[in-house]
Amino acid sequence: DPATTLLDGNAVADRIRDGLESSVGTLREVGVTPTLALVSMTESGAARTYVSMKQQACDAVGIETEIHELDPDKPAATLFDRLADLNDDPGVHGVSVQSPLAEHVDPRAAARRIAPRKDVEATHPENLGRLQAGTLRYKPPTPAGIQRLLDAYGIDPAGKRAVVIGRSETVGRPTATLLSGRGPGGDATTTLCHSRTEDLAAVTRSAELLVAAAGQPGLVDGGMLSEGVVVVDVGINRVDAGDAAAGQVVGDVDFESARGKAAAITPVPGGVGPLTVEMLLYNAVDAAGRHSGVGVDL
Ligand code: NDP
Numbered sequence: 001d002p003a004t005t006l007l008d009g010n011a012v013a014d015r016i017r018d019g020l021e022s023s024v025g026t027l028r029e030v031g032v033t034p035t036l037a038l039v040s041m042t043e044s045g046a047a048r049t050y051v052s053m054k055q056q057a058c059d060a061v062g063i064e065t066e067i068h069e070l071d072p073d074k075p076a077a078t079l080f081d082r083l084a085d086l087n088d089d090p091g092v093h094g095v096s097v098q099s100p101l102a103e104h105v106d107p108r109a110a111a112r113r114i115a116p117r118k119d120v121e122a123t124h125p126e127n128l129g130r131l132q133a134g135t136l137r138y139k140p141p142t143p144a145g146i147q148r149l150l151d152a153y154g155i156d157p158a159g160k161r162a163v164v165i166g167r168s169e170t171v172g173r174p175t176a177t178l179l180s181g182r183g184p185g186g187d188a189t190t191t192l193c194h195s196r197t198e199d200l201a202a203v204t205r206s207a208e209l210l211v212a213a214a215g216q217p218g219l220v221d222g223g224m225l226s227e228g229v230v231v232v233d234v235g236i237n238r239v240d241a242g243d244a245a246a247g248q249v250v251g252d253v254d255f256e257s258a259r260g261k262a263a264a265i266t267p268v269p270g271g272v273g274p275l276t277v278e279m280l281l282y283n284a285v286d287a288a289g290r291h292s293g294v295g296v297d298l
Contacts, residue, residue, distance in 0.1 A: 005153065005264035007232070009145075012152040013274035016282065017061055023285050023296040024062040034063045034288035036120065036281075037086050040098040041070035041079050041105060047098045054096065057277045063284055066092065072102035079105060080113050087115040093291050094120035094284035099170070117290070120283035123170065131177055138283040143175040145275030146211060146232055147185040153264060155230055158187035161206055165220070165252070166213035167194045171234060175211055200224070212252035222257030231258055231265040234272050 024034055036058055038051050051067065058065045068086075070078055079101070086095050095118045097110050111123035119127050122140040130136050139147075150157065162179045166172030172192065180190035193203055195214075201224040204210055212220050213234035225231070235252030239245045251268030259265050266272060282298060289296035 004259045004262050007149055007153055007230075007264055007266040007271060009149055009266060009271045009274040012149055013278045015152075016148065016275070016278040017057075019298065020061040020063075020278070020281055020285055023289075023298055026296055027285070027288055027292070027294055028062065030292075030294055032288055032292040032294055033091075034094075034285050035066065035092050036063055036094045036096060036284040037066045037068055037092050038096050038098065039068040039070070039079070039082065039086070041072050041074075041102050042098065042100055043072050043102065044100050047100060051098050054277060054280060057281055058284070061281060061285075063281060076105045076109065079110060083110065083113040087113075087118060090291075092118065093288040094118050096121050096280060097123070118287060120280060120287055121170070122174075122283070128169065128174075131174055134181060138286065139178070139279065140170060140174045141279040141283065142171045142213075142234065142272065142276045143178045144279040144282075145272050146175055146234070147178055148275055148279065149232065149266070149272065150209075150230070151185060155209070155264065157185065157209055160188045160208040162188035162190045162209040162211070163193060163204055163207035164190065164211045164213065165193045165197075165200070165204070166215070166234070167192055168213070171213040172211075175213065175234075179209070179211075214252050216252055217250050218254050219252045220258065221254040222259075222261045225258055225261040227261055228263045229261060231262045232272060233266050233268050235268065236273065 040047055040051050055065045086092050095114050101107055114124050116124045116126040120138055122138045127137055157179050164172050164176040176190050176192040179188040204224040205226050207229055209230045211232045217237040233251035233253040237250050239248045249269050
């Protein structure tokens with residue numbers, strides 16, 4: 001449908017980037033260099049790609065990065081010791097631990113070792129609790145990015161029937177929490193679906209706002225949607241070798257059939273992804289401002 005609005009994450013990310021650049025400038029003028037530590041301990045090529053994307057995005061706005069690439073064959077204590085050092089380092093304002101970690105490292109145990117005030121990915125239990133309590137310090141980047149994207153297009157979730165597919169601690173569940181929370185960007189009547197949901201299509205057809213974050217290409221197609229729905233596709237799935245589209249990245253939603261029903265839809269790539277990165281940077285600048293007692297107008 002040509003009337004379908006494309007929710008252009010790159011365009012919105014560009015505008016956020018401009019704001020961040022000027023906030024970083026304000027901090028630098030008073031001698032504060034916002035600094036983000038990017039920590040990884042993995043063999044995953046995707047993780048390496050994400051770290052370098054984050055690094056480039058930081059470069060673009062003037063945030064300093066420290067890359068800590070740890071040997072995935074070393075014991076978990078190597079990571080935990082490094083996190084302790086970074087917590088104590090006054091020159092580091094934010095710490096991002098890249099997932100996935102090496103298999104023998106428990107991501108929850110790692111999250112517990114990040115000082116909550118430096119936890120710009122919002123994975124520490126204290127920040128997860130604050131999210132529930134509505135006393136947020138840092139919003140988890142992906143859900144925050146989804147809120148920003150909707151806001152940029154004047155889409156208010158308030159009073160709408162929202163359906164989120166996926167209940168991970170970093171994406172699906174916090175997205176449902178924010179959408180169902182009180183106030184701007186929230187107030188939706190929210191349903192959270194997962195792999196044990198029966199008759200997913202019946203639930204998704206009730207959605208006025210659908211967020212797909214399952215990591216399953218083609219999980220949602222146009223037949224599962226109602227006319228006029230807003231579709232946010234968070235999925236990042238690489239198409240297998242052998243397929244005609246091998247190597248391409250696709251979401252969880254079959255874009256072509258979905259756009260026939262949707263009033264607005266994110267492309268993949270170019271939807272939520274760019275905003276996730278910018279919201280991490282936003283948290284890092286916020287952290288630098290808080291640590292140094294300099295008010296930055298974000
Ligand atoms: P996880 O694998 O941690 O969680 C996936 C969730 O989807 C689980 O809750 C799972 O249910 C649910 N699920 C899986 N299959 C189905 C199904 N057939 N029907 C209904 N629910 C299902 O993934 P993440 O949350 O970390 O990531 C989700 C996707 O988002 C991935 O593609 C990832 O690459 C992408 N992503 C994108 C980001 C961005 O910035 N755009 C950032 C982070 C992730 P159950 O709990 O029952 O197993």
